[in-house]
Amino acid sequence: MENSDVNVIYSVQHQLPLVMYIGQYFFFTGLSAGSFVISVIATLLGRREFKPIGKITAILAPILLIIAPLNLIADLEQPLRFWHLFVFYNWTSPITYGSFLLTAYPIMGIIYAIMVYTDRQKAAKILGIIGIPLAISVHGYTGFILALAKARALWNTAAMPTIFLVSAMVSGIGLVVIIAAARWKWFDKKATPEDRKKDKKLILQLAQFMAYIIMLDLFLIVSDILVLLTAHSDAYQAGMLILTGNFAPLFLGVEIFLGSIVPMVLVLGPTRYSLRAIVIASILVNIGVYAMRFVMVIGGQSIPLS
Amino acid sequence: MAKKRYAMLIDMRRCIGCHACTVACKAENAVPLEVNATWLKIIEKGIYPNTRRYFLPRMCNNCTDAICARNCPTQATYKRDDGIVVVDQHRCIGCKYCIASCPYDVRFINPLKNIVQKCYFCVHRVDSGLVPACVESCPTRAMIFGDKNDSKSEIAQMLATNATEVLKQEMETDPQVFYIAADETVMSNVEKKINYRAESSLIKLRL
Numbered sequence A: 001m002e003n004s005d006v007n008v009i010y011s012v013q014h015q016l017p018l019v020m021y022i023g024q025y026f027f028f029t030g031l032s033a034g035s036f037v038i039s040v041i042a043t044l045l046g047r048r049e050f051k052p053i054g055k056i057t058a059i060l061a062p063i064l065l066i067i068a069p070l071n072l073i074a075d076l077e078q079p080l081r082f083w084h085l086f087v088f089y090n091w092t093s094p095i096t097y098g099s100f101l102l103t104a105y106p107i108m109g110i111i112y113a114i115m116v117y118t119d120r121q122k123a124a125k126i127l128g129i130i131g132i133p134l135a136i137s138v139h140g141y142t143g144f145i146l147a148l149a150k151a152r153a154l155w156n157t158a159a160m161p162t163i164f165l166v167s168a169m170v171s172g173i174g175l176v177v178i179i180a181a182a183r184w185k186w187f188d189k190k191a192t193p194e195d196r197k198k199d200k201k202l203i204l205q206l207a208q209f210m211a212y213i214i215m216l217d218l219f220l221i222v223s224d225i226l227v228l229l230t231a232h233s234d235a236y237q238a239g240m241l242i243l244t245g246n247f248a249p250l251f252l253g254v255e256i257f258l259g260s261i262v263p264m265v266l267v268l269g270p271t272r273y274s275l276r277a278i279v280i281a282s283i284l285v286n287i288g289v290y291a292m293r294f295v296m297v298i299g300g301q302s303i304p305l306s
Numbered sequence B: 001m002a003k004k005r006y007a008m009l010i011d012m013r014r015c016i017g018c019h020a021c022t023v024a025c026k027a028e029n030a031v032p033l034e035v036n037a038t039w040l041k042i043i044e045k046g047i048y049p050n051t052r053r054y055f056l057p058r059m060c061n062n063c064t065d066a067i068c069a070r071n072c073p074t075q076a077t078y079k080r081d082d083g084i085v086v087v088d089q090h091r092c093i094g095c096k097y098c099i100a101s102c103p104y105d106v107r108f109i110n111p112l113k114n115i116v117q118k119c120y121f122c123v124h125r126v127d128s129g130l131v132p133a134c135v136e137s138c139p140t141r142a143m144i145f146g147d148k149n150d151s152k153s154e155i156a157q158m159l160a161t162n163a164t165e166v167l168k169q170e171m172e173t174d175p176q177v178f179y180i181a182a183d184e185t186v187m188s189n190v191e192k193k194i195n196y197r198a199e200s201s202l203i204k205l206r207l
């Protein structure tokens, strides 16, 4: 039957269940996990010039992770019943893993931050090593929330949790670069010129690390889309939605071009020694990742189901 | 005797598209405006003079492998022993993950109660020995409800002797609403194929 011969006279479409609160929540947990990983890497390497970054990120991670679940509770239709999550848990639901991870991770993050600030190196290292899998799961599970909702073709792929993790790393490093650069510019005046030089070099290295992770992110996204386009019809529609449909400007324009390609060129290209260019790249990266959360959460639900 | 397994069979050879089921459900379950536990999907096919309308009563399939129950973090949505999938109204926190997971767009937020609801085969009626309100109201007896594990029931006999189909079998949720002689186009995702505009969904965003 040619589709032009068909008219829908009446049907019901219910309102989109998950709104941007959820995307925002994904964004904040991503930032938190990303900065925690950076902090632990700094602590483990233990070099003196890494300390400031280790400290900034140690405090950033739990703060961001306290903001993140507020989005979740605000999204509930019955916010006062949020405690049901802990009392009536259901182990087949990814949200249940989340509610326990979201409790354990900030507590661990706060203890870790105290250790870092009181300079108890050994305890900080041990906590950091325990914390990394926790940080990865706290963000990784958000990918599973989408991947296990099998109704939506854009979400229901095995690549989803990894894409979320990698983009979290990207945005987390971006945030750390912005804060470290601000510190270098305004609050680092007392340091010797030599230390300042070292600090700047560190920021540049961090930015380069970010650029390499962006490449990994792009690879994952391209492979996800290639598979979507050759899978069943819903998956094909989902792929076309973000490539040529209503979400294409946000996906191709903001997420891919402004949020990945431009920052990569800024960080690796001729401007690679300019702190200003690197800060701009980091801001763009964060805008790109936020757009990615929007495209995934809202775009994924915008294809009618019946 | 085998365990009870309630199911619904809708015979599209008899359905006249009268919307009686929609109205009966609204009245029985106090379903607010703008949301529906059951509705009639209607399409028009063909080019004049060779045209026809096709109907499809839509409702929760009370699936055997209900992805909504599997993903509900509080067990507010759960499957009863007789196979009916229900939502505990006092336990639901309104996270809406079940709505996002269900492949059939049959769950909704009750705007008056702020919890998730859907068709639950009118358990309150079934438990007291009645058939669901929509089945009761159907003037052409196109809807048949009963225990499909009871070989003497009408539904078991109809299921055994007719060619039936279910919606989106590929989703592997094992739907328990069966259709006889439903049209392929009306069962497919027509909205996506022909009328697809993401704006219409974006308008429904409550940012």
Ligand code: SF4
Binding pocket: B059, B060, B061, B062, B063, B066, B067, B068, B069, B085, B101, B102, B103, B104, B105, B106, B107, B118, B173
């Ligand atoms: S149709 Fe949807 S809401 Fe109903 S039982 Fe199946 S998965 Fe759950």
Ligand code: SF4
Binding pocket: B071, B072, B073, B074, B075, B076, B077, B087, B091, B092, B093, B094, B095, B096, B097, B098, B099, B116
């Ligand atoms: S909205 Fe209610 S029924 Fe649905 S998954 Fe959340 S708690 Fe369960």
Ligand code: SF4
Binding pocket: B024, B025, B026, B028, B029, B037, B038, B059, B118, B119, B120, B121, B122, B132, B133, B134, B135
């Ligand atoms: S069985 Fe009850 S709740 Fe379900 S559609 Fe029919 S009247 Fe509505």
